[in-house]
Amino acid sequence: MRLSQLFFTTLRDDPADAEMPSHRLLVRAGYVRQLGAGIYSLLPLGFRVAKRVEQVIREEMDRIGCQEMVMPVVHPADLWKETGRWYQIGPEMARFKDRGGRDMVLAMTHEEVVADLLRDIVRSYRQLPLMVYHFQTKFRDEPRSRGGLIRVREFVMKDSYTCDLDEAGLDTSYEKHYEAYSRIFERLGLQAIAVASDVGMMGGSAAHEFMVLNPFGEDVLVLCETCGFSANRQVARVRVSEPPGAAALPLEEVATPGATTIADLAAFLGISAEETAKATFFVDGDGRLVTAIVRGDMEVNETKLANAAKARALRPAQAEEIRAAGMEPGYGSPIGARGAFVVVDDLVARSSNLVAGANREGFHYRNVNVGRDYAPDLVADLTNARAGDGCPTCGAPVVLRNGIEVGNIFKLGTKYTAALGATYLGEDGLAHPIVMGSYGIGVGRAVACVVEAHHDERGIAWPAEVAPYPAHLVTVAAAKDPRVHEIAERLHDRALAAGREVLWDDRDESPGVKLTDAELMGMPLVVTISPRSLAAGGAEVTVRATGERTIEPLEAVEARLVG
């Protein structure tokens, strides 16, 4: 490919609205362009990278026996009404009516369609197990896109679906995907770690996310460097030291004027935050007030709370809503509350004689004990893991890191097949729902993650497996020596004939421009041909990732490019 013909441009300055390195570099080097918030075009270079990433995924999916197909982007809403998601999912799902006034949706995912196909096609246990996948555009109207290609609203995802007779079959399919994903991310040059994760609204019994560590990552991972434990903070259940056991003392009201925060309260009473109980207030999608009680030195993890309380769409409660349930913001506790659903962190439930709100402005209680002073509706693990807390498997201190989710695998179970009546006839002659799993990788996000992991201050440094072209020819001072252009053209043409297209910067630009662009664009090899290199015995070959430079004879260079 001649650069003079390529549809691209490089930018000398960073785009003003880009912060993450991958975003800056992909825009500056001419790989992508933004059309709107969270909506991007892939320019020819970017599209080539995406196709190479897809090819890696395709090969590994095929290898485990997953069959490629393609399912529609636009779905009749009826299907989503059947599984109930039409009603459960909020404004992140784009909906419209067709000309006949029928409700339609833009697909966010394809469980419904797979289950619909299964109920049409699968009759007998002899047709299972089965694994299918496709690459398809998804649209999710995220409340906030960010980070260039990291979090977008329209994107291509590889999603696969496994269909098994039973849980044991699902376990096998899940394991195959786990291994395929590990190979995919390794081939992409990504150090992905699999972490246990929340199953979210997908339902199901188990899930892992494949995360790459990144300071801009939106997820917090809990990692143990001693034993290798890893989990998303949404599900990580760490060990903290047991509270001292003590006999319950009599409840005692104490004036605490102005002490509306735990820090104020602890300072006022001269105690530590660990000796207090903090009440936080939420309202769920059904309008139910949910009160979560955690120890004063800890934070509520809303995912854990939502799962424990079987609540969806939690939001912080307003002061009036809290008062309506008989509690006082700033001085709140479940003592004397009415109509609130009270969830107590298990550590608080095991603690005695904590300081908690008296539900009266300016007052708290000492010696509050769960069970004696108020009755929880539920006791559960509700808190955010903290750096230094104990690893759940080995007890060593854990560390927290930010991560980007590049892939996920879910054990779905029969949620969708049962709802849609996708059953098979077993050996026992009875109908059974098919057991499903679902597995995703965001292609564009993976591309961005590769750049995050493979760049320097000068630009991108693609791993060979995903580079848009294996090499970038740069001709310098071609006017001084007609051989420069001829040699470059010959190398370019022979590589092309051998099925290995290379990039050739044939533009009439100064050496500085060309070499700088080559480093920005990031092909694994930069081959410089100039009168000087010819005098030195051939072409200069630079390994982009390491900066290593050697003069090689032209025959050797040709062999590298062709082969």
Add this chain to the structure above:
RNA sequence: CGGGGUGUGGCGCAGUGGUAGCGCACGUGCUUUGGGAGCACGAGGUCGUGGGUCCGAAUCCCACCGCCCCGACCA
């Protein structure tokens, strides 16, 4: 949806009431050719949109829209 920014030529930016500018990029010509070259000439802007104030608005006021960041949210 809350908070904070921002919107002026392709990109990056200056311009806070009185003739729309700078750098880069772009076009033509000449020179130049190993690290974002030089000279000359030139093209390119409804100053996000709509109202309002004013003799006069990129600039002041109001509303709306787009985009970015933080938070909420995130099958």
